[in-house]
Amino acid sequence: MLEVDRVRVSYGAAAAIVDVSLTIGDRELVCVVGPNGAGKTTLINALAGLHRIDSGxxxxxxxxxxxxxxxxxxxxxxxxxxxxxxxxxxxxxxxxLELGAYRRAARAKRARSLERVCALFPVLAERLEARAGALSGGQQQMVAIGRALMAEPRLLLLDEPSLGLAPLIVTALFETIRTIAASGVTMLLVEQNVALALEVASRAYVLEEGRIAAQGAPAELRRRPEIRRAYLGLTEEAR
Amino acid sequence: MPSLALLAQSLASGIFIGALYGLLGLGLSLAWGLLGQINLAHFALALLGAYLTYQLGTAGLDPLATLAIVLPAFFVFGAALHWLFARFAVSAFNSLLVTFGLTVIIEAAIQWIWSADFRRLESHYADIRYRVGTLYIPLPELLTLALAVALSLALWAALRYTDFGKALRASAEDASMAQAFGVNAKALALLLSGISAALAGVAGLCIALSYTLAPSQIYAWVGVVFAVVMLGGLGSALGPLIAGIVIGVSEALTMAFTAPSWAPLVSFSLLIALLLLRPEKI
Incomplete structure (x- = not known):
């Protein structure tokens, strides 16, 4: 469904990602993992149109x-x-949430989408009139996901959804991600919590210093010694 | 102790001048709060609008009908101004400098076309006044109040309830995120900047109906309207009108109870008090 073909993005003279190619099939949940500064956010922002690509x-x-x-x-x-x-x-x-459904195709289904989001996150149904800035971190993440779902996406891009959330909330969040994936939405997930990301993903890419360093099915990546050492061991210690 | 009639007269004139402050502040506040553009030239534009109304009105056009010419022209001017600001990535502070330059240019143009002599629009509106109790209320002032209230309410409702307004507020907070959800932030900004300039045109009409015009009048309201905009809250549509009437009435009462020269003290004392007590509001 999505094909990223030899994409390069830079900030001024500094290249953030170079020659990145990846594919996402229909209804797949693909994750991109890698250390801080590897260019994961740059990649996902380029896919959403937030950052222009130089070539590719x-x-x-x-x-x-x-x-x-x-x-x-x-x-x-x-x-x-x-x-x-x-x-x-x-x-x-x-x-x-309404702004999420701003695009014309989504606007017509706004009321129904709102019901769906409220069913997915019942706690939001009670806080609809609250200022978004007044919500807790976990609830704000729900609003961010809900806002994206309101757009009736075919491809949902998730950038570090677990960042700054308590472990219990992260577990619930990943349950939700599974639910959304099961409903037929194609997803690209960028995540620092590699262990968790590999659990939900059907395929994964490892991004290092702006380049794809490895790719494959989660089970296969988990077996590779360099990935165990660099990501799985460290992330478990850090948490 | 002033008489009750004087008190009522001060209150009324305070409300009317406050409405003009609010009308002048409305466009300024929206452009500042939602576009990050501090348009000092808003005042020059309002006075230019007043002169255009004067010119067209003197040529025989009904003053209200001049809006049909002034509003579209000012809308285009405002949109073009923002297009330039966006094209050259002018920051809020630099927009203050650029529009100060623009103010000087417009002032020179007014002086060149209409000279520094006083000009007064002779219209049949100015002769109409209504008697309410012991007060006489001139139609132009009533019209100013009506326009200020109607426009502030309409814009407030548009910002709060329409998709257009929500998209504008969202882009003011995070333009690229709003764009990611389909908001054409650039087009909306041009539209709002145009509306803001058109509002200066409306204020110009009100000025032409009630005041004698001179080029230096551009600077007469700068201080007090900036105070009104800040008191009312940047980007707020109802704030400037409410703050304008509060300041207008307190100025008028100060004038009645003490001396006219004390009046400016009121607005700036209010502003300083706000800055000290609630700096987060600005």
Missing amino acids: ALRLDGRDVSRLAPHRYCDHGIAIVPEGRRLFTGMTVREN
């Missing part, structure tokens, strides 16, 4: 979207849950 192509069902205006990406069913959530904190939870 982003093909959605064979059509290159990388030359579109930033506000046109979502027309193709791409929605993002960005790093740090980036909610519209001065607006209410309801307004944040």
Whole structure:
């Protein structure tokens, strides 16, 4: 469904990702792991139109979207849950969710989508009129995911959803991610918590210093000694 | 002790001048709060609008009908101004400098076209006044109040309840995130900047109906309207009107009870008190 073809993105003179290629099939949950500063957020932001790519192509069902205006990406069913959530904190939870359904195709189904999000996150149903900035971290993450789901995405991009959340909340969050994946939404997940990410993903890519260093099925990656050492051992200690 | 009639007269004139402050502050506040653009030229634009109303009105056009010409022209001007600001990535502080320069240019243009002599629009509106109790209320002032209330309420409702308004508020907070959800933030910014300039045109009409015009009048309201905008809250549509009336009434009462020269003290004391007590509001 999505084909990232030899993409390069840079900030000024510094290249953040170089020659990155990856594919995501229909209804797949693919994760990208890697250390801080490897370019994971740059990659996901480029996919959402938040950052222009220098060269390469982003093909959605064979059509290159990388030359579109930033506000046109979502027309193709791409929605993002960005790093740090980036909610519209001065607006209410309801307004944040409604804004998720801003694109024309999603606007018509707004009421039904809102019900669906409230069913997925019952705690949000009670806080719809609260200011988004007044919510707890976990609830804000729910709003960020809900906002993206309101866009009726075909491809959902999740950037570090577990960042800064308590372990118990992270477990619940990954349950939700599984539920969303099971409902037929294709997902790309960027995650620091490698152990957890490999549990939910059907395939994974390892991004190091802006390049794809390894890829494969989670079981296969887990067996590789360099990955065990660099990611699985360390992440378990860190937590 | 002033008489009851004087008190009522002060209250009324305070409300009317406050409405003009609110109307002048409305466009300024929206552009500042939602676009990060401090448009000092808003005042020059309002006075230019007043002169245009004067010119067209003197040529025989009904003052209200001049809006049909002034509003579209100002809308285009405002949108073009923002397009330039966006094109050259002008920061909020630099926008203050640029629009100060623009103010000087507009002032020079006004002086060149209409000279520094006083100009007064002779319209039949100015002669109409309504008697309420012991007060006489001129139609132009009533019109200013009505326009200020109607426009503030309409914009408040649009910002709060429409998709357009929500998209604007969202882009003010995080433009690229709003874009990721399909908001054409650039187009909305042009639209809002145009609306803001058109509001200066409306204020210009009100100024032309009630005041004698001179180029230096550009600077007459700068201080007090900035105070009104800050008191009302940046980006707020109802705030400037409410703050404008509060300041207008307190100024008028100060004038009635002490001397007219004390009036400016009130608005700035209020502003300083706000800065000291609730700095997070600004």
